Amino acid sequence: MDKIRIRGGHKLNGVIRIGGAKNAALPLMAASLLTDEALVLSNVPHLADITTMANLLGQHGVKVSLEGHSGDDGHAGRTISLAAGKITNTKAPYDLVRRMRASVLVLGPIVAREGEATVSLPGGCAIGTRPVDIHLSGLEALGAEIEVEAGYIRASAPKGLRGAQYVFPKVSVGATENLILAACLAQGETIFENAAREPEITDLCECLIAMGAKIDGVGTAILTITGVDRLHGAEHAIMPDRIEAGTYAMAAAITGGTVELEGARLDHIDAAAAHLRKTGTMIETCNGGVFVSRENTDLRSVDVETDPYPAFPTDLQAQFMALMATARGTSVITETIFENRFMHVPELQRMGAEVTLQGNTATLRGVDQLHGAPVMASDLRASASLVLAGLAADGVTEVRRIYHLDRGYERLEEKLRIVGADVERVEDS
């Protein structure tokens, strides 16, 4: 197994190209199940989770073909064609689903198209219990019968799904996506209230509309979907990864450097940008992306609370904590989305961070200097937080279990090296 070795203390300087968003790509790939024509997605990131979804779709009968690179330097994302002429298998097995929680996104489209779907209960990052009850109650509202038995969810609607009014009891990104996918082929009108509003959901809706779906209220918490008999193929470019962009913005800030995030969209990371500005970091739109710089200013402590979009994303909480570990003063970080998303704390403490935990709140007293140490990644974004801490620390940091990183960050060490970091991937002996 590989590990990442970082010799800290180098300011980042240069251009980092931001890839396509993993969290947009996964539901978009699942959308291919809704039509017998090809869905062609460009700007697809090269990540382990994308391969897992491609394998899952493949075993449902989707013809998956990689159509080379969509950019000219070989690094600008790939194009993938997904053609579900016939769904040959409506079951998503444990072996594939356990690798990635987002696999459950095949449930809505398969039951909508085939009248039946059986999907293993998902696994994924160890950041809380993460149930799928909302996905299931929403499908029930659309007329599906749901049974959960022996680790599998079986949804059936032999006469097809029916439009309904459904109020999400809690904002859920995945459940909103699953139910949007399902409602596109339901008979009649569906009204969703308290839907998640993440940009990835807007990206999904835009692609579905290009495939012939009728969706009103895109980008808001109330979505009205008028079911259609069939959807057709389309071409769609996946939005840039806002979490990758936010992570590298924080990497620039923690090292006191200056980077341009090529292809990133500042309007997708407004809340994170507002917090970065309060730390003393400059962040603004520039030609073709986002410009981030913190030169000659001290990092100031800022409190943060995670909440659904457009508030500060939980997926940037761990990275922001690394930043606050070296800021002047005290900051309070409150995690409201997941109940167990502080697993990076003991690892950051090994590097000298002063953090106390109480319930869903972490209080940090910034230290002058973090120190390199061997640390262990526990989940995807926690891994990124340890890398950021390593960039700012003195000495050598080695991050183990980086398969978590490979699920969500494309060529991380290469991108960081380009802007001057001393980072390498080495075999863990």
Ligand code: UD1
């Ligand atoms: C998605 C993102 C993930 C991000 C999260 C929150 C993808 C592939 N993953 O995950 O990176 O951290 O949104 O922004 O897009 N919940 C329930 N019942 C359900 C569904 C969710 O109680 O049926 C709870 C979850 O346990 C969690 C909260 O709702 O506490 C939000 O989860 P959700 O928005 O569904 O996250 P994911 O879609 O899994």
